[in-house]
Amino acid sequence: MSSSVKPEPAKGSIKTLIGLLPFLQPYKRQFLLAGLALIVAAAATLAIPYAFKQMIDLGFGAAGSKSASHINLYFLALFGVACILGVATALRFYMVSWLGERVTADLRSAVYAHVVTQSPQFFETTKTGEVLSRLTTDTTLIQTLVGTSISMALRNGLLFIGGMVMLFITSVKLSSIIIVMLAAVVLPIVFYGRRVRKLSRESQDRVADASALAGEILNAMPTVQAFTHEEIEAKRFGTSVERAFHTAMQRIRARSVLTMMAILLVFGAIVFVLWLGAHAVVQGTMSGGQLGQFILYASLVAGSIGALSEVLGDTQRAAGATERLLDLLAAQSPVQSVLLPETLPPRTANGAALQLDDVVFHYPSRPDSNALMHLSLDIKPGETIAVVGPSGAGKTTLFQLLLRFYDPQHGKITLDGVDIRFLTLPALRNAIGIVPQDTVIFSENALENIRFGRADASDEEVIAAARMAAAHEFIERLPQGYQSFLGERGVRLSGGQRQRIAIARALLKNPPLLLLDEATSALDAESERLVQVALEAAMVGRTTLVIAHRLATVQRADRIVVVEHGRIVETGTHTELIARNGLYASLAALQFNTD
Ligand SMILES: Nc1ncnc2c1ncn2[C@@H]1O[C@H](COP(=O)(O)OP(=O)(O)OP(=O)(O)O)[C@@H](O)[C@H]1O
Numbered sequence: 001m002s003s004s005v006k007p008e009p010a011k012g013s014i015k016t017l018i019g020l021l022p023f024l025q026p027y028k029r030q031f032l033l034a035g036l037a038l039i040v041a042a043a044a045t046l047a048i049p050y051a052f053k054q055m056i057d058l059g060f061g062a063a064g065s066k067s068a069s070h071i072n073l074y075f076l077a078l079f080g081v082a083c084i085l086g087v088a089t090a091l092r093f094y095m096v097s098w099l100g101e102r103v104t105a106d107l108r109s110a111v112y113a114h115v116v117t118q119s120p121q122f123f124e125t126t127k128t129g130e131v132l133s134r135l136t137t138d139t140t141l142i143q144t145l146v147g148t149s150i151s152m153a154l155r156n157g158l159l160f161i162g163g164m165v166m167l168f169i170t171s172v173k174l175s176s177i178i179i180v181m182l183a184a185v186v187l188p189i190v191f192y193g194r195r196v197r198k199l200s201r202e203s204q205d206r207v208a209d210a211s212a213l214a215g216e217i218l219n220a221m222p223t224v225q226a227f228t229h230e231e232i233e234a235k236r237f238g239t240s241v242e243r244a245f246h247t248a249m250q251r252i253r254a255r256s257v258l259t260m261m262a263i264l265l266v267f268g269a270i271v272f273v274l275w276l277g278a279h280a281v282v283q284g285t286m287s288g289g290q291l292g293q294f295i296l297y298a299s300l301v302a303g304s305i306g307a308l309s310e311v312l313g314d315t316q317r318a319a320g321a322t323e324r325l326l327d328l329l330a331a332q333s334p335v336q337s338v339l340l341p342e343t344l345p346p347r348t349a350n351g352a353a354l355q356l357d358d359v360v361f362h363y364p365s366r367p368d369s370n371a372l373m374h375l376s377l378d379i380k381p382g383e384t385i386a387v388v389g390p391s392g393a394g395k396t397t398l399f400q401l402l403l404r405f406y407d408p409q410h411g412k413i414t415l416d417g418v419d420i421r422f423l424t425l426p427a428l429r430n431a432i433g434i435v436p437q438d439t440v441i442f443s444e445n446a447l448e449n450i451r452f453g454r455a456d457a458s459d460e461e462v463i464a465a466a467r468m469a470a471a472h473e474f475i476e477r478l479p480q481g482y483q484s485f486l487g488e489r490g491v492r493l494s495g496g497q498r499q500r501i502a503i504a505r506a507l508l509k510n511p512p513l514l515l516l517d518e519a520t521s522a523l524d525a526e527s528e529r530l531v532q533v534a535l536e537a538a539m540v541g542r543t544t545l546v547i548a549h550r551l552a553t554v555q556r557a558d559r560i561v562v563v564e565h566g567r568i569v570e571t572g573t574h575t576e577l578i579a580r581n582g583l584y585a586s587l588a589a590l591q592f593n594t595d
């Protein structure tokens with residue numbers, strides 16, 4: 001239900017475009033080819049008015065014996081120039097569009113590949129919607145720049161300069177007049193054109209407003225109907241649509257005026273210069289062909305000015321987009337693998353040993369309040385530790401540190417004797433399996449959802465893991481068994497089923513260290529029993545840390561660690577801690593589901 005309308009991207013400084021160079025560098029050859037085609041095409045375009053003049057003056061005008069052969073020659077030459085123009089233009093279009101698509105694809109992949117390596121800290125401050133819009137909208141702006149604007153700018157720049165030179169060669173007097181005329185004609189059109197473009201963007205925004213409104217309401221139909229809001233919502237949408245219509249009409253009116261103005265001004269200017277030229281022809285100071293040539297060059301120059309002003313706007317928007325993309329690419333994850341990593345010792349049959357030594361940690365966004373304080377814990381291979389404590393005590397935070405989503409500010413964590421900061425991130429995370437509080441189900445079938453635990457697992461291994469996690473039976477009963485699509489976010493599964501999929505995933509990975517964040521939501525008795533069976537299977541042959549909300553889990557643990565305000569306040573077995581009558585005893589009385 002993201003309903004916010006994307007604001008018009010900021011206009012950036014054109015200098016930031018230099019940052020794009022690394023993405024253009026690999027395609028130097030293609031740029032060269034495109035540039036060559038562009039120059040040939042521009043030269044051919046500039047030659048056409050001249051060829052026209054030759055055709056008129058020498059082909060039509062000169063009477064005499066040579067006239068017939070001249071006609072053939074000049075018409076052939078004109079057609080030849082057109083052929084060159086056609087081929088060169090097509091080649092330029094092909095090369096430049098290819099470059100635009102290629103560079104955009106590279107940029108998208110590079111940004112995505114970079115973003116997925118960022119630590120959670122990055123995603124706390126950056127909205128996913130923003131990243132998505134950078135990947136799509138911003139890269140599209142750059143595609144326009146590379147695929148169209150650069151070549152437009154070059155082409156029209158060449159045409160402008162070449163056209164100007166040719167104008168002055170043709171007639172200095174008329175050229176001076178036409179420069180004044182061009183300014184008078186082009187400036188109002190460019191100015192008014194800008195207003196039309198702004199209005200058309202506004203009109204798009206209003207349509208986006210209306211559809212965002214509809215999207216939100218359509219997603220909440222049961223609530224809307226339960227409160228009999230249908231009429232009110234229909235009216236609200238109606239108002240929004242009317243607003244869009246109103247803005248569209250403004251744009252259409254402006255556009256009509258622009259069209260009229262452009263035609264009147266351009267034709268007026270051409271007729272005026274033709275009129276001057278006609279007099280010059282009558283007086284014999286200019287030939288008919290020269291006049292024709294002059295008019296053609298003048299329209300080339302006028303067109304190139306219009307195009308250049310449009311390119312400038314596009315370029316500024318692309319510069320803004322580049323700035324945002326480069327920012328994204330420059331983001332450095334605070335959690336990095338070391339250059340010379342150590343490796344874990346070979347795995348033992350019991351699982352991994354884990355040690356926390358005086359760990360102090362605060363979240364980067366809350367430097368004044370420590371989430372964990374002087375935490376020390378020694379866990380032997382194969383132990384099952386239950387972590388309990390009130391909400392907000394720091395239990396999930398502990399798991400985040402073990403996975404190195406964050407690094408502690410003080411103290412160290414060792415896995416099998418190796419400081420986890422000296423392991424590569426993949427080496428560390430491959431050694432840990434996690435069953436999170438809220439299971440993420442991907443819009444895939446059951447088989448692929450479990451295979452997420454280990455991408456290279458065979459179908460048989462996936463099914464074996466599902467059996468261990470007590471998920472096999474319910475998956476078999478789904479309409480297409482393991483091939484059943486589980487729906488976006490797993491909407492087609494119950495809470496207990498989703499958890500067993502998550503456990504199967506962790507079992508498939510078969511890690512020496514297992515982290516379980518028990519779901520707080522209550523399950524019905526049967527699901528509860530099945531999840532317990534699955535967990536029991538999951539803990540065999542490995543070290544397990546489980547954030548426990550259920551008495552059954554706590555009683556099965558070798559040791560219970562009680563956390564409060566980021567500190568360990570008690571450790572012991574269930575009976576020991578009950579006997580002590582401290583925090584654990586009161587938590588147990590209040591919190592645990594004892595049925
Ligand atoms: N990303 C974060 N940025 C800043 N503070 C955070 C962040 N995540 C958690 N905290 C804070 O850190 C403290 C510990 O949170 P944590 O999630 O570890 O609690 P918990 O013990 O898992 O609680 P629960 O049982 O409710 O899941 C809380 O005060 C919480 O507000």
Ligand SMILES: [Mg+2]
Binds near residue numbers: 395396397
């Ligand atoms: Mg938690």
